[in-house]
Amino acid sequence: MVAGNLAVCQISRDTREPMDLTMDTPMDLRYTDAQEAFREEARSWLSARAPAPRSLPSLDTAEGFEAHRAWERTMFDDRWSVVSWPEEYGGRGVGILEWLIFEEEYWRAQAPLRVSQNGVFLLAPTLFEFGTDGQKARFLAPMASGAEIWCQGWSEPDAGSDLAGIRSRARRADNDDGWVLTGQKTWASRGAFAEWCFGLFRTDPEAERHRGLTYFLVEMGSPGVTVRPIPQIDGETGFAEIFFEEVFVPDSQVLGGVDRGWNVAMATAGSERGLSLRSPARYCEAAGRLVALYAERMVSDPERALRTADAVAQAWMDAEAYRLNTLWTATRVLDGGSVGPEASANKIHWSETDLAIHRAALALLGPEAELHGGGADAPWLDGYLFALAGPIYAGTNEIQRNVVAERMLGLPRG
Amino acid sequence: MHFAFTDQQIEFRDAVRQVLAKECTTDDLRAAFAAPAVRTARWATLAELGVVGLSVPEAHGGLGLGLLDLVLLLEEAGRVALPEPLTATTALAAPLLAGLEDSDPGRAGQVASWLEQIATGAIGAAVGPLPGSSAPTTGAIGADLMVLTAPGPDGRPEIHVVKGDAVAVAAVASLDPTRRLGVVTWEPTVGTRVASGPTAGSAILATANRAAVATAAELLGLAEAMIAMAAGYAKERQQFGKPIGAFQAVKHLLAGAQVKLEFARPVVYGAAWSIDYVTPHSSRSASVAKAYASDAAVEAARVALQVHGAIGYTWECDLHLFMKRAWALAEAWGSAGDHRHLVLASLVGPT
Numbered sequence: 001m002v003a004g005n006l007a008v009c010q011i012s013r014d015t016r017e018p019m020d021l022t023m024d025t026p027m028d029l030r031y032t033d034a035q036e037a038f039r040e041e042a043r044s045w046l047s048a049r050a051p052a053p054r055s056l057p058s059l060d061t062a063e064g065f066e067a068h069r070a071w072e073r074t075m076f077d078d079r080w081s082v083v084s085w086p087e088e089y090g091g092r093g094v095g096i097l098e099w100l101i102f103e104e105e106y107w108r109a110q111a112p113l114r115v116s117q118n119g120v121f122l123l124a125p126t127l128f129e130f131g132t133d134g135q136k137a138r139f140l141a142p143m144a145s146g147a148e149i150w151c152q153g154w155s156e157p158d159a160g161s162d163l164a165g166i167r168s169r170a171r172r173a174d175n176d177d178g179w180v181l182t183g184q185k186t187w188a189s190r191g192a193f194a195e196w197c198f199g200l201f202r203t204d205p206e207a208e209r210h211r212g213l214t215y216f217l218v219e220m221g222s223p224g225v226t227v228r229p230i231p232q233i234d235g236e237t238g239f240a241e242i243f244f245e246e247v248f249v250p251d252s253q254v255l256g257g258v259d260r261g262w263n264v265a266m267a268t269a270g271s272e273r274g275l276s277l278r279s280p281a282r283y284c285e286a287a288g289r290l291v292a293l294y295a296e297r298m299v300s301d302p303e304r305a306l307r308t309a310d311a312v313a314q315a316w317m318d319a320e321a322y323r324l325n326t327l328w329t330a331t332r333v334l335d336g337g338s339v340g341p342e343a344s345a346n347k348i349h350w351s352e353t354d355l356a357i358h359r360a361a362l363a364l365l366g367p368e369a370e371l372h373g374g375g376a377d378a379p380w381l382d383g384y385l386f387a388l389a390g391p392i393y394a395g396t397n398e399i400q401r402n403v404v405a406e407r408m409l410g411l412p413r414g
Numbered sequence: 415m416h417f418a419f420t421d422q423q424i425e426f427r428d429a430v431r432q433v434l435a436k437e438c439t440t441d442d443l444r445a446a447f448a449a450p451a452v453r454t455a456r457w458a459t460l461a462e463l464g465v466v467g468l469s470v471p472e473a474h475g476g477l478g479l480g481l482l483d484l485v486l487l488l489e490e491a492g493r494v495a496l497p498e499p500l501t502a503t504t505a506l507a508a509p510l511l512a513g514l515e516d517s518d519p520g521r522a523g524q525v526a527s528w529l530e531q532i533a534t535g536a537i538g539a540a541v542g543p544l545p546g547s548s549a550p551t552t553g554a555i556g557a558d559l560m561v562l563t564a565p566g567p568d569g570r571p572e573i574h575v576v577k578g579d580a581v582a583v584a585a586v587a588s589l590d591p592t593r594r595l596g597v598v599t600w601e602p603t604v605g606t607r608v609a610s611g612p613t614a615g616s617a618i619l620a621t622a623n624r625a626a627v628a629t630a631a632e633l634l635g636l637a638e639a640m641i642a643m644a645a646g647y648a649k650e651r652q653q654f655g656k657p658i659g660a661f662q663a664v665k666h667l668l669a670g671a672q673v674k675l676e677f678a679r680p681v682v683y684g685a686a687w688s689i690d691y692v693t694p695h696s697s698r699s700a701s702v703a704k705a706y707a708s709d710a711a712v713e714a715a716r717v718a719l720q721v722h723g724a725i726g727y728t729w730e731c732d733l734h735l736f737m738k739r740a741w742a743l744a745e746a747w748g749s750a751g752d753h754r755h756l757v758l759a760s761l762v763g764p765t
Contacts, residue, residue: 024420027482027687031415097415295762313754316761317702321677324417328680331417345673398662404672405665409645412660 029327031101038094039101042080046109049074053110054379060236065149065193068115072146082120082144089140096330103279110285118190119143119150123198126215126267130256138252139196139217153185153199153218153242154265160187161399163200164209164262168244170201170216178250179203181216181224184243189393191240192229195220200261213261217253224248234385278350280323286357286383287319290364293380297364304366311360318353325349341407344400351390351397358384417680419486427486430465431493438494440732443592446497447735450592452538452556457498461535466500469508471515474526475533480690481505481624485631485683492635495739497592499538499553505628506621507539507561508532510573513617514608521608528559528575540578542598544622544747545571550586552746554596563618564602566610573614574606590738623689623700625747630682630700630707636740637675637707637714643733644668644718651723664721671710671717678703678710698760701753708744708753715740 031039051071057064075081076090084099085091094102114120120143127136142148159165168183181201188197197218204212220227224247229237256264294312297305325346329339361380362369369381391397405411419427437456446454460466468484470476477483484505491500508529515525531537540557543549551560557578566572583596600606609617645668648659658664685703688696715737719726726733744750 024422025416025418026420027418027683028416028691029684029687029693035415291758291761294758298762309758310751310754313705313758313761317681317705317754317757318677320702321681321706324680324684325677327415327417328683331415335418342676345676348669348673349677398666401666401669401673402662404669405659408672409641409659409668411645411648411665411668412657414660414662414665 031097035098035101038098039105042083042102042105043108045078045080046105046111049078050109050111056112058236059113059115059190060192060232060234060238062193065115065190068112069146069149071112072114072116072144076145081116081146082124085124085140085144089136090144096333097327100279100281100326100330103281104284105281107279107281107285115190116143116146116149118152118194119148119196122152123150126198126255126264129267130215130264132252134252135217135255148195149190149193150196150198151188151191151194151220151240151242153188153191153197155187156184157186161396163265164213166200166202166213168199168201169205170203170214170249173248178248179214179216179254181218181244181247181249184241186230186239186241187393188240188242189238191227191242192237197242198255200265203261204259207259210262212259213265214258215255215261215264216249217255218244218247218249222247222249233388234382280319280326280350283319283350283353283357284323286354287316290357290361291316293361293364301364301366305364308360308363311356311363315353315356315360318349318356322350322353341403344395344403345408347394348391348397348400348404351387354387354390355384358387417684419482419683423483423486426483427490430460430463430487430490433459433463434490434494434496438496440735443495443497443732443735446592447590450497450556450594452499452553452558452594453535454498456496457538458535460498460500461533466504466535467508467533468504469512470529470533471512474512474529476508476529481509481627481686482683482690485627485686488628488631489635489638492632492637492739492743493639495592495636495639495736499540499557501625501628501632502541502553502557503532503537503539505624506541507559509624510541510561510617510621511575511608513620514573514613517609517613525608531558540594541621541625545618549746550595550597551583553594554583554598555585555594557594560598561621562598562600562602563614566614570611571614571618572602572607573609573617574600574602575608576600576606588742590735590742592739593742619697620689622747623697626700626704626753627682627685627689629743629747630678630685630703633707633711633740633743634675634679634682636736636743637671637678637711640711640714640718640733640736640740641668641671641675643736644721647725648721658721667717667720671714674706674710674713678706681706695760698757701748701756701760704748705750705753705757708750711740712744712750 056067059065059068072081079090079092082091083094083102087093124143127139143150154163156166156168158167168185170179170181173180185199197220199216200213201216202212203214224245226243228241230239230241232238290312294305358380362384365380406413437459464477465487467476468479472478488501511525511529515522537558539559539561540551540553542551542560542562545563560576560578562574562576563571564574581598581600583598586595586597588595648664649657651658682703685699688699718733722731722733725731
């Protein structure tokens, strides 16, 4: 959202690859030998260490959550959990292109979903940009190892798309050494099991909507925090409601300054929509599986396959377009440019691509599509349910279309 | 990996944009609708700038550059709905002729002369439909030089080059008169043949790929122009006491078209690169580009018309000049559906 902030993506500015590129470097869509070697290293590590596809229990169960946490630890121990972070925090200090390569290999291996995703992809870029040295030292490594899993405390019952309508508040503690939080957050993914929460609270009740908000880091075990798990559409406890009753938070857990929370939060929102949350690899891998399913159905059910061919081709192309658009944007960032409202166009595209891929797969499966929990094709239905959330979270696609219209096309605010 | 144009390519694009903004206004476009022509003053200006001869080898007076250098200029051509045959002449005929120069030494002098005339802007070319297509030839009326195919004795297509005044052209009406469509009647001879056998086969495939990407680039420019016109209108036109662009229903139409355009652009640029650098998947990349750009432009036209309302449905409003070109080009050199079919076939292999 905020121009320039997305440039950090998952990485901090000082970890970008060295700029030996002059501006008149000719276009070249090939990776360098060094990048291909990095790919090879990631591929062989993943092939040796990654659990078999879909072998871990769902991360939205207590058992699955711990199994996914253990996998994060395994990756962290060999410095694969946060490749683009600086080495001092457990990363490899590689650039954005290498991160994209790692993601390609990760999805190619069909390795587990990242239980630490909210922290690593959403909070970490904000911490790198706004955090104090003390905060970075305290929070980054445990986040990268999975020792501390984060959830996001933004949405409230009356503040969804209209995020500035937040009512949860923070007042100064009596001893003046911190803040006391009161209110309710909801739709917090991983909230049922997470150790920490990052969220926005109103510190200045007199200020106008976007002002007077502060970004807090809150330990879920703090006295006064109550968590109520909410089963999602698939029956598992992917969401939680979080109640805060007089929860004390020390000053050291304010991120980016008192009453500055909106700007800080928008940096995270940019990451969520832009480059870092959803790498193209996720969709390219699914699109590849979709084409394989199509080829298989051309043999077993050719009439249905032919009726679905156009949708299969379009879904594959949507993933390919996302891949190319990401490389286009990444190059701009590496050349010193920034990502502005394009992050909103990006979010619309990846969420609709995910739907298109899974919708086409279900159409190929026909009557088998409704079979849940059994058979090799069950992931398509789970994937479709997951994809349906895409146009809702990280700012609904309707809000993103407003951003595109107002900031890319200059239309007046409503 | 460096997915960006060079400063030089951007500067050339900007220079051409400036010239075309002056030389190809919508008044000019209306004049071209009334009396379509090839060798206009504008064509001469583009030749002077080096645009027409961009892909002619330097030895023959051109710039010796590739599709990647041309693609941004074709986008500019689309932005103003340029009526002259830049795609046929510069993106298709010139590279095809340049590629054949060495294969037939006996004809090298003739080929060189054609290339030189392209570079100076003395001629404009038309390129016939791909073998097996029954489509008329785009730009046939008034073309100085035509690149056509005909089945050889073994049934496989050959490439022929004929002069415009040596063939009979029956005009075919197009919604967009600047398309100058015609059915060409001619007699293939050994004298007109420039390539046969595998040489012709690979030149035809290369031309099909270049045509898909070049047309896709024009469609990007057309889509951008139509979205800009509609956004401009939505800021001016007042209803219910405010600009219609303040209503979400209007915003979301335009945002949807804009997102399609944003994602078509790198696809087209990447395809141009893959053609110039002869990658294994350049045909597939060209098909993705054409499918994406065709859909983006058709969507932009649909949305732009809707946002304009009734005024957009009139002859007086400039929008139709751009919509008609977009509709024509969306179907030319393979529709979105045709290219999706090709993409899927290339992914699953022969079935």
